Amino acid sequence: MRRSRAVTTLLLAGTALTLAACGEDKEEVKLYGTAQACSAELTPADCAAAEAEALAAHAETAPRFEDIAACEADFGEGGCQPVPAEQQQQQASSGGSMFMPALAGFMMGRMMGNMGGYQGRPVYVDRGGYMYSGADRVGQARREDVFRNGQRGNWAGSANVARSTVTNPVKPAGTVSPARRSGGFGGTGARGFSVGG
Amino acid sequence: MQRITHPPRPDWARRVETELGFVFHSPDGTVYWDETAHWAFSEAQIDQIEDAATAFHALALRAADRAVEQGRIGELGVPGFAVAAVAESWRRFRDGDMLEAPIYGRLDLAWTGEGPPALLEYNAATPTSLYETSVVQWHWLEDAGPSIQPGADQFNLLHEALVEAWRARGDALAGRPVHFTAADVAEDMATAGYLQAIATEAGLATKLVAINDIEFDEADRRFFDPDGTPIEALFSLYPPEWMLREDWGAPLIEAIEAGRLVLFEPLWKQMLSKGILALMHEIAPDHPGLLKAAFQPTAFGPGEQVVAKPMAGREGDGIEIVTLGPDGMPLPDSVVRQIGAGPRIAGDEGWVYQAFTPLAPAPGINGGPAGHAVLGVWVISDKAVALGIREDAGAITGVASRFVPHLFTPAAKD
Numbered sequence: 001m002r003r004s005r006a007v008t009t010l011l012l013a014g015t016a017l018t019l020a021a022c023g024e025d026k027e028e029v030k031l032y033g034t035a036q037a038c039s040a041e042l043t044p045a046d047c048a049a050a051e052a053e054a055l056a057a058h059a060e061t062a063p064r065f066e067d068i069a070a071c072e073a074d075f076g077e078g079g080c081q082p083v084p085a086e087q088q089q090q091q092a093s094s095g096g097s098m099f100m101p102a103l104a105g106f107m108m109g110r111m112m113g114n115m116g117g118y119q120g121r122p123v124y125v126d127r128g129g130y131m132y133s134g135a136d137r138v139g140q141a142r143r144e145d146v147f148r149n150g151q152r153g154n155w156a157g158s159a160n161v162a163r164s165t166v167t168n169p170v171k172p173a174g175t176v177s178p179a180r181r182s183g184g185f186g187g188t189g190a191r192g193f194s195v196g197g
Numbered sequence: 198m199q200r201i202t203h204p205p206r207p208d209w210a211r212r213v214e215t216e217l218g219f220v221f222h223s224p225d226g227t228v229y230w231d232e233t234a235h236w237a238f239s240e241a242q243i244d245q246i247e248d249a250a251t252a253f254h255a256l257a258l259r260a261a262d263r264a265v266e267q268g269r270i271g272e273l274g275v276p277g278f279a280v281a282a283v284a285e286s287w288r289r290f291r292d293g294d295m296l297e298a299p300i301y302g303r304l305d306l307a308w309t310g311e312g313p314p315a316l317l318e319y320n321a322a323t324p325t326s327l328y329e330t331s332v333v334q335w336h337w338l339e340d341a342g343p344s345i346q347p348g349a350d351q352f353n354l355l356h357e358a359l360v361e362a363w364r365a366r367g368d369a370l371a372g373r374p375v376h377f378t379a380a381d382v383a384e385d386m387a388t389a390g391y392l393q394a395i396a397t398e399a400g401l402a403t404k405l406v407a408i409n410d411i412e413f414d415e416a417d418r419r420f421f422d423p424d425g426t427p428i429e430a431l432f433s434l435y436p437p438e439w440m441l442r443e444d445w446g447a448p449l450i451e452a453i454e455a456g457r458l459v460l461f462e463p464l465w466k467q468m469l470s471k472g473i474l475a476l477m478h479e480i481a482p483d484h485p486g487l488l489k490a491a492f493q494p495t496a497f498g499p500g501e502q503v504v505a506k507p508m509a510g511r512e513g514d515g516i517e518i519v520t521l522g523p524d525g526m527p528l529p530d531s532v533v534r535q536i537g538a539g540p541r542i543a544g545d546e547g548w549v550y551q552a553f554t555p556l557a558p559a560p561g562i563n564g565g566p567a568g569h570a571v572l573g574v575w576v577i578s579d580k581a582v583a584l585g586i587r588e589d590a591g592a593i594t595g596v597a598s599r600f601v602p603h604l605f606t607p608a609a610k611d
Contacts, residue, residue, distance in 0.1 A: 184411075186408035
């Protein structure tokens with residue numbers, strides 16, 4: 001006999017796969033540089049509300065860096081801004097000014113349990129042009145399209161992100177190590193299907 | 198061996214989804230899992246396949262040994278900065294380090310049932326169709342087998358052998374958790390999740406993380422998952438040769454060399470690219486079923502039918518079947534490529550050329566005769582343990598090739 005498996009192992013495998021499949025649940029989100037760019041597709045009221053929400057989350061939760069050089073190492077020249085004074089006082093540990101990435105825009109999607117409304121989240125762009133919301137990479141754009149003359153560009157786009165991660169808040173300040181980044185693996189041949197042999 | 202058609206189980210799609218979590222049976226609406234047919238073997242034929250695959254695996258290891266001894270690792274598509282680490286990984290394996298021992302691979306064989314099975318290639322680092330082979334076709338045999346052919350068996354010890362392979366690494370891992378990673382697509386993450394479940398069954402601590410979500414800490418030169426847990430052992434279904442060529446290729450090698458990271462498959466498996474076929478042919482030109490292979494097309498003569506393969510190609514990407522003309526160059530009208538071939542992403546890492554061999558016939562487009570079947574034989578540790586069959590309507594097996602189950606008739610006992 002060449003097959004001798006017990007059914008229990010099969011069930012274990014099935015369980016694990018079902019869970020993995022749930023994690024694959026994707027939701028399309030829209031990305032906009034400004035509320036103006038958003039208003040070309042959605043109502044100005046929804047756009048303004050989502051942008052305001054993203055701005056508030058940005059001030060509260062953007063990754064913090066001890067100095068501008070550390071921030072620009074991740075987010076590129078001109079891609080950083082000082083942490084607002086009121087938050088600086090709460091958070092500065094070394095006494096110096098703290099920096100955080102500049103808001104590149106916001107993303108919005110219809111969230112679970114938020115029937116009919118949109119929810120805005122901050123979007124950042126690293127020096128490689130990868131767009132992030134919190135720890136999730138949500139797309140890629142040319143940096144010059146995103147930041148023009150130090151201002152946010154009037155760009156728009158869309159991305160698919162896992163539903164579970166969209167509903168997560170941006171990582172709270174202080175938990176992101178300035179030296180720790182994702183995105184250095186996985187860039188080859190992203191064709192949307194299996195990459196094995 | 199014989200291809201036999203029959204009706205599929207009436208509710209097979211729902212069954213495999215709900216009972217097995219097999220969600221990628223029909224990507225984009227095209228059939229991938231195909232149970233309207235099966236391949237039937239005799240036990241003697243299965244023995245022949247098993248012996249051939251185990252022997253090809255041993256020969257591939259001899260060829261890897263030759264590459265290390267003769268300083269030819271770079272010829273196999275391994276980038277220069279990784280060559281020393283690949284050689285060191287090989288030496289540790291040869292010295293008995295369990296963490297450098299091979300876990301799994303899939304040898305693709307061409308066979309019509311006549312003569313010796315021929316080796317097409319060795320997918321030694323990130324073989325696909327693991328779950329389909331191990332679980333889905335086994336479920337099919339248990340479920341539908343009795344009405345199709347009572348008493349039939351299947352060459353399929355894949356699950357048990359993988360559990361055993363992970364269990365054998367338990368002591369060497371000494372409690373270190375193993376992260377499993379893959380490209381963030383349903384098929385690959387599900388397969389990585391299955392492998393994770395196997396390692397869990399073998400008693401190891403495990404975690405699943407998408408390849409894009411792996412983080413690298415510049416300061417302490419380690420990799421982390423998004424929860425902030427350091428990655429100390431990583432099983433990657435995402436092609437490691439791609440990782441080597443991405444932003445963190447050098448830090449990956451650095452972490453492995455410094456002992457901060459254990460990689461599965463071990464680094465030396467980078468040598469078992471399609472290029473190993475040329476070295477295998479060098480050391481054993483008369484091995485049964487081993488097709489002529491070389492790094493240069495000039496090794497072949499006018500009139501010969503040759504298959505050009507990008508060293509790191511995947512899923513048929515870039516493969517061309519050509520007939521050489523009087524000047525030794527391909528005859529323009531003779532070139533056969535994959536059906537619907539897209540832009541090629543492989544090829545820069547070098548090519549290997551192999552003599553063409555006929556494959557078992559399977560239905561082509563619209564029931565036509567041009568299709569073929571390839572036998573994928575799984576080798577766990579050092580032994581062939583299972584068979585999975587892929588069919589394609591064209592001449593080259595690709596990502597869309599159908600998976601068709603198999604069975605065999607046990608030999609009568611005296």
